[in-house]
Amino acid sequence: MGHIYRTVPNNGDWAIEAHGLVKTFGDKRAVDGVNLNVRAGTIYGVLGPNGAGKTTTVRMLATLLRPDAGSAYIFGYDVVKEPQIVRQLIGVTGQYASVDESLSAIENLVIFSRLLGLSRTEARRKAAELLEEFGLTEAAKRPLKNFSGGMRRRLDLAASLIAQPPLIFLDEPTTGLDPRTRNRMWDTIRRLVKQGSTVLLTTQYLQEADELADRIAVIDRGRVVAEGTADELKASVGSSSLQLKIQNTKDIENARQTVERVLKVRSNVSLETGKITAPMADADRVTDLLIALREAGIHLAELSVQKPTLDEVFLTITGHSAKEDTSETSDEMGEVRV
Amino acid sequence: MKSTSKQLAVNRQLKNNTSFGQAVRNSLTMAYRGLLKIRRTPEQLFDVTLQPIIFTLMFTYIFGGAISGNVHNYLPIIIPGILVQTVIGTSIVTGVQLREDMDKGVFDRFKSLPIARIAPLAGALLADTIRYTIATVLTFVMGYIMGYRPEGGLGYVVIAAVFVIVCSWAISWIFAFFGVIARTASSVQGISMLVLFPLTFLSNAFVPVKTMPDWLQWFAKINPISHIITAVRDLINDGTIGWDFAVSLIGAAAIVAIFAPITVRVYMRRA
Ligand SMILES: Nc1ncnc2c1ncn2[C@@H]1O[C@H](COP(=O)(O)OP(=O)(O)OP(=O)(O)O)[C@@H](O)[C@H]1O
Numbered sequence: 001m002g003h004i005y006r007t008v009p010n011n012g013d014w015a016i017e018a019h020g021l022v023k024t025f026g027d028k029r030a031v032d033g034v035n036l037n038v039r040a041g042t043i044y045g046v047l048g049p050n051g052a053g054k055t056t057t058v059r060m061l062a063t064l065l066r067p068d069a070g071s072a073y074i075f076g077y078d079v080v081k082e083p084q085i086v087r088q089l090i091g092v093t094g095q096y097a098s099v100d101e102s103l104s105a106i107e108n109l110v111i112f113s114r115l116l117g118l119s120r121t122e123a124r125r126k127a128a129e130l131l132e133e134f135g136l137t138e139a140a141k142r143p144l145k146n147f148s149g150g151m152r153r154r155l156d157l158a159a160s161l162i163a164q165p166p167l168i169f170l171d172e173p174t175t176g177l178d179p180r181t182r183n184r185m186w187d188t189i190r191r192l193v194k195q196g197s198t199v200l201l202t203t204q205y206l207q208e209a210d211e212l213a214d215r216i217a218v219i220d221r222g223r224v225v226a227e228g229t230a231d232e233l234k235a236s237v238g239s240s241s242l243q244l245k246i247q248n249t250k251d252i253e254n255a256r257q258t259v260e261r262v263l264k265v266r267s268n269v270s271l272e273t274g275k276i277t278a279p280m281a282d283a284d285r286v287t288d289l290l291i292a293l294r295e296a297g298i299h300l301a302e303l304s305v306q307k308p309t310l311d312e313v314f315l316t317i318t319g320h321s322a323k324e325d326t327s328e329t330s331d332e333m334g335e336v337r338v
Numbered sequence: 339m340k341s342t343s344k345q346l347a348v349n350r351q352l353k354n355n356t357s358f359g360q361a362v363r364n365s366l367t368m369a370y371r372g373l374l375k376i377r378r379t380p381e382q383l384f385d386v387t388l389q390p391i392i393f394t395l396m397f398t399y400i401f402g403g404a405i406s407g408n409v410h411n412y413l414p415i416i417i418p419g420i421l422v423q424t425v426i427g428t429s430i431v432t433g434v435q436l437r438e439d440m441d442k443g444v445f446d447r448f449k450s451l452p453i454a455r456i457a458p459l460a461g462a463l464l465a466d467t468i469r470y471t472i473a474t475v476l477t478f479v480m481g482y483i484m485g486y487r488p489e490g491g492l493g494y495v496v497i498a499a500v501f502v503i504v505c506s507w508a509i510s511w512i513f514a515f516f517g518v519i520a521r522t523a524s525s526v527q528g529i530s531m532l533v534l535f536p537l538t539f540l541s542n543a544f545v546p547v548k549t550m551p552d553w554l555q556w557f558a559k560i561n562p563i564s565h566i567i568t569a570v571r572d573l574i575n576d577g578t579i580g581w582d583f584a585v586s587l588i589g590a591a592a593i594v595a596i597f598a599p600i601t602v603r604v605y606m607r608r609a
């Protein structure tokens with residue numbers, strides 16, 4: 001077994017080790033020195049806004065794109081020097097459906113299986129098995145043109161699992177899916193990891209990373225700007241905020257005192273809208289607050305808990321908004337590769 | 339869990355190179371994919387079915403009287419000419435379709451699989467030989483309907499057909515190369531037409547080279563298309579395998595030897 005890890009010693013547990021990855025398109029640094037370390041058997045989330053460099057990073061790790069600088073190892077194998085070995089260890093579900101539009105679902109899976117060395121009968125069996133598993137059996141023979149986005153995404157994932165790869169890349173696996181389909185995708189991802197795979201997924205949604213990932217890297221303008229568990233990141237972002245609207249504005253001062261007493265925080269009152277806003281560290285406290293308000297005879301018109309948005313994460317971590325134009329950043333770097 | 343994951347990685351036979359056998363198997367699978375695609379969208383066969391029919395009719399009746407005195411005497415000259423022109427013209431489509439195909443997401447998956455790097459290209463080119471076969475058969479059938487009975491006999495007609503298909507396959511690597519370097523499918527079409535149009539017309543396909551001005555004769559004689567056409571005429575009209583046959587095959591092999599590696603390399607680089 002030792003030979004597997006010969007290129008980089010002492011890395012037995014790392015599924016991915018990337019150091020200083022750089023990719024330049026023209027004079028734009030799409031990825032600008034990304035470091036990532038992903039432990040085998042975990043889900044790792046790469047979180048970032050449009051254009052952050054998520055897809056470019058994944059493509060470099062998946063041997064689809066050659067890094068301009070830096071190094072990356074998949075289970076100890078160099079993605080540049082030993083790409084064919086790396087390809088035997090990974091499954092890739094790209095951001096845009098990487099299946100054949102003009103063929104049917106079963107034809108797609110059979111062709112990928114055959115390419116992976118399965119015999120004709122094995123390939124048919126594997127395809128049928130995966131279609132069953134992903135609830136696509138009924139649509140197996142229809143051309144993909146008539147598939148919904150969710151079906152396409154599932155087929156795409158199924159195609160990545162044919163060889164049961166130990167490492168799976170999922171580039172925005174749930175973007176564009178409805179909540180129910182998204183939840184099923186999440187379940188599938190969790191199941192994969194239970195079966196021993198490692199998953200690296202990219203997402204634009206903090207909630208998704210929070211829900212699935214053991215560790216998260218926040219990436220912005222081609223750099224990792226924060227890394228840690230979901231809790232660590234949230235702590236750095238700050239808590240969510242509670243907003244209350246009172247039916248009768250005469251009660252507002254009373255309500256405010258109740259809020260401050262129960263949540264043990266300072267609150268703000270906006271007189272025009274009649275709203276009370278308070279930071280909230282522990283969501284469980286809301287129950288206590290509601291009971292206290294009812295006991296005090298205060299009737300609510302509206303209650304909402306605002307989660308920190310990705311925008312707020314970015315504002316806090318990077319000091320600029322996620323939606324800002326990111327085009328000016330390339331100048332500050334010393335060298336520009338073409 | 340970590341140990342299971344390591345286990346998944348370890349229990350595999352890992353190799354960083356692909357064997358020749360695997361390259362052939364992968365290419366055949368990719369060719370199978372190409373055939374499935376043709377079956378799903380048969381309308382892409384319009385050009386290879388209509389062009390042989392229309393060109394054969396048109397050119398035979400336009401030039402027949404002027405060049406050979408009558409249509410019947412012209413057929414042994416024009417049928418090999420049209421055959422080569424049509425089938426090689428069809429190979430342009432290979433480059434165009436390759437470009438379209440490569441822009442699709444599915445090519446990313448092919449690149450991420452541990453398969454021979456040449457397979458997606460070789461397979462696509464292999465599947466296109468079905469197009470050449472259709473064009474070849476239709477041209478001969480049209481000739482037959484118009485009264486052409488090749489002196490060489492059926493055996494030599496079959497050899498000629500295979501010969502033309504092999505040459506076209508080799509030449510399609512040039513268009514595949516255009517396909518991988520070009521940005522858009524329509525530019526592939528444009529460049530390829532620009533190259534192929536003079537080559538097919540400034541040849542001995544339609545008229546005897548003797549009737550051309552000297553400088554044009556010089557070009558028409560060295561033109562590889564002329565050699566292929568002469569080889570086909572030798573085969574089906576006289577039942578002989580001549581020097582032109584050998585030259586054409588050597589040329590075809592040279593094209594593949596040059597263009598296949600650089601096409602694959604560019605294809606990999608433009609990932
Ligand atoms: N092939 C390319 N040529 C030129 N520029 C590119 C190319 N691919 C990506 N870029 C640029 O690199 C930057 C990072 O792109 P990338 O696709 O990696 O972002 P992303 O984080 O995946 O974004 P999204 O959430 O929109 O998918 C973008 O500014 C993009 O315009």
Ligand SMILES: [Mg+2]
Pocket residue numbers: 054055056095171
């Ligand atoms: Mg992306």
